[in-house]
Amino acid sequence: MDQAFVQRENRLIIAHIYFATIALMVGASFGLFQALSRASWLHLPSWFDYYRMLTAHGVLNALVFTTFFICGLATLMVYRAIPRNRSLTIGWLAFWVMAIGSAMAAVSILSGSASVLYTFYAPLKASPWFYIGATLLVVGTWIVLVDLTGNALWFGRNHPGERLPLVVHGSVTTFVMWFIATLGVAAEMLFFLIPWSLNLVPTVNVMFTRMLFWYFGHPLVYFWIMGAYLIWYNIVPRLYNGRVFSDSLTRLTFILLLLLSTPVGLHHEFMDPGISSDWKWVHTMTTYGVVIPSILTAFAVFASFELAAQRAGIKGFLATIAWLPWKNPAFSGPALGMLLFIFGGLGGVINASYAMDTIVHNTMWIVGHFHVTVGGPVALSFLGVSYWLIPRLTGRKLWAPGLALAQTYAWFVGMMIMSTAMHWAGILGSPRRTDEVSYFGSTTAAVWMPEMHWAAIGGSILFLSILMFVAVAAGTLFTPKTETDPIVFATVEPEALVTSPLLDRIGVWAVVAVVFAFLAYAGPVHDLIAAHPYGAPGMRTW
């Protein structure tokens, strides 16, 4: 039986995982209606329109689900790697600030006063409650950062000469990156959108808010990916008696993501006026820099597979793949997510090239891309690892493990069908974020309608998969208490390289990251200010 303080910590982590699950479930049911509506198989009533649901789907799935899960995961990793009888006040404070903020944003969306989508581009003017709620969600994550950093500093004081545990390094680096990135959206909210939505200022600087949003918006996706990487490096090897391939490579990956996540946001604004093509080119180059930590991770994951297989006497590529525990949903989830990430990575390389982005910008291609990334490696890793975490956190046996296994494969099949159809529809020209895409019998639109049907079929399979996950997650709460294994993270291969202590200086790297962000944005921000753009009054157009 775990010690009492471990059980208290577990309750906090369980709260995060189940809050994330509820957000996923509610958001995904809206996703199903959208897929059916776009296929023209369902007509949505005006009292519950497509755009309101699209906003709820994006906010609940892309922002609330991911943020709660990553906060829970990172907190768990730091708490378990640094065992001590700690106060959980700060952990619960973060949880409740995030929960209240999410609820405020969700209520204002569902009541119809914030149909501004999850990018909330000004001058679409939502209720102030939406902006304040979203800001509270961000502030809650800052409290998590304080908690994680506080524990890491405590470790340093009490274990002089010891290396910062690998999971603590990854978790803290993830949240430091997140803090630097969220300063952008916090500035957008506090200095622009909230005063403007409260009618304290008459107009809003549209291009400036867009730039602040994307300063935050792209690192947001690396925040998700870093959550998945924490799982791939530190938990997945536990499922096949493997180890972390290399301590130094893992730490280097997280530090590179800290440095390279922020100075890239303009690649979301390639088609915008008011930003010179020179700066767009600079951000293209920095965006491609993320290729390095991605390829390093692909290498480390496969090297860990291979070394573990060799220890078990297995040799050869196919034999190694076949040897892996494909019947364990905690493995099949993240592993199938890795397969989806291949398509996500290829699509991302295309989007980051501004010539090719001209063809796919704001088409369904982009929707396919982020579903196969945040809905692929990220969500499938989170769901898969939940099958490993929930029994250990609750002290109960996993309910219906066969259903859990089927859930991961159903997700993979559904996502392959849906994202492939979306990518293809985008190349044919189908716009994203649009309720009705038949354009009243246009022959151009007729070409992409079959793809929308396939997307609806894939989306329906995905929804079934989420129902299966919710059934297992809820069912496990009612199985009898049992003796479960403690949560232990993967250890490093003994032959791994000795890590340079430089990689543990997260604070120093954070300063470098801020300098990179400044260099990438000082020019475009200066150009915007020098242009003296007019403000826009904004309105509610829904």
Add this chain to the structure above:
Amino acid sequence: MHKSEHAWMIFSIVTLVVFLGIMGVAALHDDIAPPSHMQIIDPTKVAQTAPFDKPGLHQTGAHQYDDYVIAHIFSFQPSTITVPVGSTVTFYATSPDVVHGFFIPNTAVNLMVIPGWVSEETHTFRTAGTYLLLCNEYCGAGHHFMYGSVEVQ
């Protein structure tokens, strides 16, 4: 193990250099650049500001046209233009209200239309037919009604 690790590092860096090299040639040698027009306009006075006080198609030379488009909720003004095959059209678009998109599928005309700014892109229509023009950025309840066409005859 150390050797493979380093080899892979070098592979990833070479990949990066190759990607950027190809794009660098396209950007710097072939002069392929994204739309980055820097012109501002008062969004509350679009209809009174030249040239958007006379929106529509203006011939500027043999097979050369300028099209000044106001993108507003929930239509383009003008929503349809007609040009002969082989025409080169420079589109100028702006918005008096919220952010819109200006997208002609099967061409490289794909612009964000931002209130306060003028977006610009040029395209030569070499094949006859009806080109769909649509708003590809969410702009409100009637977003999916916001479309038009370029008739190339």
